[in-house]
Amino acid sequence: MKKVQDHYYKKAKKENYPARSVFKLEEAHKRFVIFSRGDTVLDLGCHPGSWSIYAAKMVGTSGKVIGIDLQKSQKYSFAGAAKIELVCGDIYDDALFANLSGEEFNVVLSDMAPKTTGHKFSDHLKSLELSRRALEIARNVLPKGGNFYCKVFQGEDFPDYVVEVKTVFKKVKVVKPKSSRVESREVFVLGRDRK
Template sequence: MSKRNQWEDHYSRKAKKEKFPARSVYKLQEIQRRNNLIRKGDKVLDLGCFPGSWLLYAAEVTGKKGEVVGIDLKPVSVQVPAHVSVYTGDALSEEIQSVIGNNFNVVMSDMAPATTGIKHVDTARSFNLCEAALSIAQNVLRPGGSFVCKIFQGDGFKEFSDSVKAAFKKHKIFKPQSSRKASKEIYIIGIGKLRDET
């Protein structure tokens, strides 16, 4: 089996057929089917949006009256609808955060660190990205808004899960069927952002 098609499976073939740049779209679809986080007309922020599958799917769900904003360090080359804006840069930079504004209904993060293959290093990097994503979500989400974040299971998982639990009315842990069996990734979902105590 060549390196190129070693990762090809039912989901990657389906993504190609349905014109999505990556199979990750089916993870978001499963999350959406179960939790109905994104609604028509919503404003959605996609952190780590490359190569664009989550952007396209969110754009489909929000419809033309919605607004979808994506940020990634890598430029997204896929053609996006008019109600989608994509920024190339660091989602954690103040400059980008001042441009994207706030009042989002949903913040989603499929960000993953550049993996080393050293488990504790990879889980620590994943945890740091998740903490950053949650901090952005707390700044830009409307009260009542929702948050979805990918994390690698390992050190810091419970701590991050508890942070989400404390910031939202409901909190769920979900492993999509479309995640690869060997993958340590899992999604933490926060529904109904609580008002700040300040």
């Protein structure tokens, strides 16, 4: 386990990403194509910023990334990448989304994680609550054809969540990237092509 962690941690450092979690998004994008050039991306739970940076590179200068997190992230900008706008706030705050109502999004990402307690079932339920909120936001902001990629801690109610995602997207896959530790209960639900 340690070896895998070290490999992705070092690779993230080398490629100038603030967190190794970037590879959980990169792998899914390389396999299934989540972004297109010019897309506008909403990244829920974006701190410290790896997913936002990766998305900004994939959508290019004609695209845009808006990241939201409870924690304030450092500002990043890269040549050839989209502008990243960071919002410090809680995804349960409706006022935050009222301010974004003029935006047209193509992709919603969520790598949100609750503060874990070590109690598997309650951590699973807290994670599902965040994932359901992310799905609700995706349903509200994505037009037909939009894509969604969301972390969930697996558990008893996980199959129900996949069914819920299937009501919104035409193609749904459960992804366990290689960079996600085998012993971790996290998986990612990919919804492509919003109905």
